[in-house]
Amino acid sequence: MKKFPVYLMAILCLTVIHCYGQVGPGSGSAYCSQGHIRMNDLKIHAGDMPSDYDVSYLRFDLNIDPGQDYISGSVFTRFKVTGDLSDGLQMELSVDLTVDSVKYQGNLIPFTHSGEFTLSLQIPGFPDIGSVQDVEVFYRGVPVSGAGFGSIGREEHEGIPAMWTLSEPYGCRDWWPGKNDLTDKADSVDIIVHSPELYRTASNGVLVSDEVVDGIRTCHWKHRYPVVPYLIAIAVTNYEVYSDIAYPGGIPVEILNYVYPEDKADIMPRTRQTVPVMELFSSMFTPYPFMQEKYGHAQFGWGGGMEHQTMSFMGRFDFEIIAHELAHQWFGDMVTLNSWKDIWLNEGFATYLAGMSYEHLFDGYYWPFWKSQNISYVTSEPDGSVYVDDTTKVSRIFSGRLSYSKGALLLHMLRWVCGDEAFFTACRNYLEDPRLKYGFAGTSDLKAHLETAAGIDLTEFFNDWYYGQGYPSYNIICNQVATGDYETEIRQTQSHASVSFFEMPVPVMFSGSGKDTTIVFQHTFNAQKFRIYTEFEIESVKFDPEQWLIAGPSVDTLFRKTEVVKLYPNPSRDFIRVTTGGAQPEDIKLFDCTGREVRTDISMNGPVARIDVSGLSAGCYLIRLRTASESKVVKFVRQ
Ligand SMILES: [Zn+2]
Structure with missing residues (x-):
């Protein structure tokens, strides 16, 4: 949806x-x-239907005239017994609709219809667990839009009435009697709708027949894939019908479109956009899941789209909504x-x-x-x-x-x-x-x-x-230690107390001199510092340049260039690294604490020197760097 x-x-x-x-x-x-x-927040059934039977097949046989609110007909359910049905077989149907009779294995049985939607069928005897049985509920009335997105919708377009269903999440019971359960798919479904000749019915699966007898059109749809109740739907109006064809994996799949006649010219170029998207999803994931039947769109009067299985109902035909509803055929x-x-x-x-x-x-x-x-x-x-x-x-x-x-x-x-x-x-x-x-x-x-x-x-x-709730916000601080040598600190705050820290690989792009590099930091604690070396002088820092992360708007980056002479590691046992922050020293000398020069073989490689101190005895030493403008002395400790 x-x-x-x-x-x-x-x-x-x-x-x-x-x-x-x-x-x-x-x-x-x-x-x-x-x-x-419409989203009505009612306290509603949230899937606690007793599961003592498993639905295998449904057949809808309905009389619907969009010009009148009234519907009548029957729903046949074939099921496998999975538990004790002696207290009745439980279904849901809104009490706004009237149940005339119920047949079990072809014979009339008693039932009660009470509360808001509880339909309890009194099954005679004790059917064996594992046995296959069937019931058919005959009902009629004016369906009332229920909770959620309305269940039953109606509108007029160019003076012609249209009627459709949208059951997600709990609305099946507002228009058909059945096991309104999220976790039981029927293996197959037949949907037969009788309407005045003007109207065609769009639904799930393949159109087996479309016949007119004595001014009544009967559309028979057959669906032979497992389907969950909320994805069964019908839409009835004076549809015009045309097809597009996609070739996912080279195999043709019909994209069958039921649209209002007055909108057909406008919609046709849009539904064509379904073709490359179906081919894309089929190559990225798995072949279109209902390849043996079809995919389709049926125009309806609701403000969005709904992914009814093999026939999405569409209030609009924009590219993103076409792609969204098609994607649901795999996911949903x-x-x-x-x-x-x-x-x-x-x-x-x-x-x-x-x-x-x-x-x-x-x-x-x-x-x-x-x-x-x-x-x-x-x-x-x-x-x-x-x-x-x-x-x-x-x-x-x-x-x-x-x-x-x-x-x-x-x-x-x-x-x-x-x-x-x-x-x-x-x-x-x-x-x-x-x-x-x-x-x-x-x-x-x-x-x-x-x-x-x-x-x-x-x-x-x-x-x-x-x-968890909320999201992190990041602060990236990049300090230059020396040319090509930087310390990057990543700070994180959280928008909600339920998460103390979001451990994430954090990408940061460093740019300068017409070059850039993106480094991914494994960020595991706040204010974590990382040392990075680049072949160019960094001029700017950008957090997550390709937008992989949810991050708050307070993300900012800070770049600090430094000219300070630094030594590290300090204390040291093996070597020390000396950096000047960019300046090129004229000479570098190493003294012990008495002022005696202890090494005469050291030199700078640009603004960086790496000095082997492993041969020195433990103690305190001084390094003097002299540039054209100044002389600096820094101390280090040989461990
Ligand atoms: Zn959706």
Whole structure:
């Protein structure tokens, strides 16, 4: 799912200078407001449905006329018995809808429909655990938009009614009776919708038939991949239909578009942008997950996009939202989060893959803007974790700043910490893991694959960045010790007390004389100092030039050049290094404490001398450096 945060509006002006129409980070946001997005924070069911049956197949047979609010029909559920059903088989359906009857194995059975959405079916006898049974619930009524993003939406376009569903996260029960459970995928689904001839239905999978009899059009969609309830959806209006074709790995995949007729000319060039993105994701990760069927877009009247499996519903057709919803087909649809606490596995990945589309397409032009926008958004508040601590609040689950932007940047930083090869290998292994593919995953699954691929322990990283709140701000201080010789100190403060220190590899770029070098410091404690040597004189210092890190806006760098003569190590046993900070001495002499010259063979190599003192006896010595303008004496101790 992708909504349009208001913060992006300010950034839009940056992209206008190089305009690709509706391309660019936050493209389209100027037309958007949070007012389009309904997010009702109700205390709602958060996935505690008893799991004494396992759904294998669903068949929807619905009568829908978008011109009327009324729907009627049935949902057939085939399931495997996994527990004791003697207290009834539990489903959810809003009590705003009326259940007429329920059939179990073809015979009518009693049921109760109470509370807000509890539908309890009285199964006769004691079906064996492991046996396959079926129920069909017949129902009707006016569906009422529920919690979350509305569940059922309606609008008129050019005077024509449209009706659609958007169930994420808990809204299935507002329009169909079933096991509204995040962690049970049906293996396959048939969706049959009867509507007045004017209307076509867009849905999951392949359109098996589209027939008109006596003024009623019946669209039959068949989906033969595992699908979680919240990703089943229908949209009904007077759609016009056209296709684009992508060739991921050389194999054709249809991109089937259902759009409002009046918008078709405008939308056609935009949906075409799906083609290179599908080919990109398929080459970066794994082949498009629903290759045997299709991918598609169905236009709807909501303010963002929703990644319904094989058919994303789109309120806008901007490049970034096209890429975001397509990315969900891998991250969210094929591998689905196993708890709403881990929504970043859906939204962080989708947001990051849209960002990487900028990295790899359009010559990377928008990629720096995407990174700076997201870093700014994440650091606009001092607190908040990617981990969702309260899944009863839809606005918390779908926090744009935390679940989307910070989740995406966590992936970006994991790529930085693990390296490109290990990161992408881990992502592919995560998607291909037989325990997870077409099933469910949690944060620990992704962490394990990253740790295996990179060979490092990421526990500290996840404690700081996933469970912890806030972000670091850095201060880089670079002092010149001598020409080509610098001491760099890295200081860090944290925006939130939950993290005492963010251990990170910190890249710093040093520039001067038309040259530059970027050094990565393993920053493990505050005010850590590093000695660096460069072949050029440093004139400026830049923190994180390629924007790998989440860091606060107080980042600054300080460069201090020094002319002071320095000796180190001091005391010394083997050698000492003498630097003058740039000045070229005319001569250098070494005396003991009585003033006796003890070595006559030492000389400066430019402003630097390395003196072997291993042959000296222990004690105190003096070095005198004489330049054209002054003479300096410094003391050192031979241990
Ligand atoms: Zn999304």
